Amino acid sequence: MAVYTDVSDEELEAFIGSYAIGALTSFKGIAEGVENSNYLVHTAGGPYILTLYEKRVSPADLPYFLALMEHLAARGITCPLPVHDREGRTLKELAGRPAALITFLEGLWVRRPGIEHCAGLGQALGRFHLAGQDFPMRRANSLSLPGWRALFASIGSEADRIKPGLAGVMEKELHHLEGHWPQDLPQGVIHADLFPDNVFFLGDKVSGLIDFYFACNDMLAYDIAVCLNAWCFETDGSFNVTKARGLLQAYEAVRPLTKAELQWLPTLARGAALRFLLTRTYDLLNTDANALVKTKDPNEYLRKLRFHQRVKSTRDYGLKEH
């Protein structure tokens, strides 16, 4: 939930007037999206989303994100499309923030994904990875292994304030991953944050992907590892192997995984669990109690990490041996 920035009447009118989309008829803050301020905009031309990029998104990265959305849309991936203003620009400024107007995407995110949703996700993720193969821009993953080490350094023993022993668990897992992290897996553009609230469905069918503001170039299978964590655990903490199998089989129907990717999947899943454990811990320790943001529970990812630590092979994710 986030609307951080107030926009004045005059600025808003001038901003909307710079696009050929007709007069403004409605403007409402949306209580979704943790990183940025999002507004629903109605004009004579239809509904749009206006995003103001807040401080956690680096302005230098915005051209990558916006160009990626245009690239994907041109290849048939349904995602929000940045609107060009009368001068052809997509990245603009409003209320002292970088800003972009993007198309409104119909669809609902699923609060409790079922097996059919996990399969839809797997297929959409495979298609997204293929569509990104010829995207020419590059952005390093700032939240991969070296980034986790830096994040852990800034958290340190403070983690134990959340749960005694948590810092030790993080340190030990980081040390393990630093000695066992794949180097030569297939690379490409990954979403890196494809949680259920970033995947829209109409019925059981994926209607679009949103929120590309963690997208970067990294191992494609790491994206799958993020999704296994975000989509395949039940609220009681148990791992639903049927959902995982549905996700992986649907993905492989679009892009079969290499033997190396399959072998490394449990390690990537440990890494992805550690990534969200670290960022949630950091956020919980550093969020002003007055902030209008609901912090997420780090313990959820501690439990997920422990699950993946016990995984022996992709059989535990529901796949037969290849």
Add this chain to the structure above:
Amino acid sequence: MAVYTDVSDEELEAFIGSYAIGALTSFKGIAEGVENSNYLVHTAGGPYILTLYEKRVSPADLPYFLALMEHLAARGITCPLPVHDREGRTLKELAGRPAALITFLEGLWVRRPGIEHCAGLGQALGRFHLAGQDFPMRRANSLSLPGWRALFASIGSEADRIKPGLAGVMEKELHHLEGHWPQDLPQGVIHADLFPDNVFFLGDKVSGLIDFYFACNDMLAYDIAVCLNAWCFETDGSFNVTKARGLLQAYEAVRPLTKAELQWLPTLARGAALRFLLTRTYDLLNTDANALVKTKDPNEYLRKLRFHQRVKSTRDYGLKEH
């Protein structure tokens, strides 16, 4: 800003399916409205607002509010219209909360109202008061003089935590108003909370009124007093007499004020300032630091109260003597 209640996929689908408005295509929490959870709902039939009534709205009052919106809309006042489900009901339940689906109203609320907006407001308020004259239901104003005394009793000396001496100011003002409060002014349905965020404009024209969840039966001129407080002060605390004149003249073009209403207006404005000083103080003292609500500054209304205490007659609000 408020979305308090999570709605499950199944509940939402069943709820929307109970209306003849087509299939659900989008569902987003809206970061507006302090008292309730509001969602923007898109269906094949168009956009709607879904409101879940949270604990500060008494369920017993909801039939009054919903019937009032239907009454007003039938008399040409543009306001959200409760949608009837297939069984004819407007007041329903969702996620354990009272809930209603209402029509989406185009328009924008003005962050910094100008003179033309104050005039538009005055006219709209006058029309609203006339349209409400034959509304048959009754609801007492729980936030009028006796309610303020009760609210003050629950705040007590705690007010001094916000500003030393504040409790004394409140006590003295309450005492004054209890000895000088009008009894026989024209009554009717009042909005009672017609702040700028509850009045939509398209250009300089009022396009609709929203948020009737404080509406009640009380002195009509008290509604004007609320608006003088909410619309006619500048952000530096100064009172803009031109805006007040614009508001009052536009109102009187629709419904002329009686001599008694004009005489009592400064007192009613003191009361309205005290009402928001009390509720903001109460909210600030009682809001959990973790709540996802931005509390409003009580001091703003202390300054407004002091202004009205010095007012001698409606000349100070820009009106000539009648």
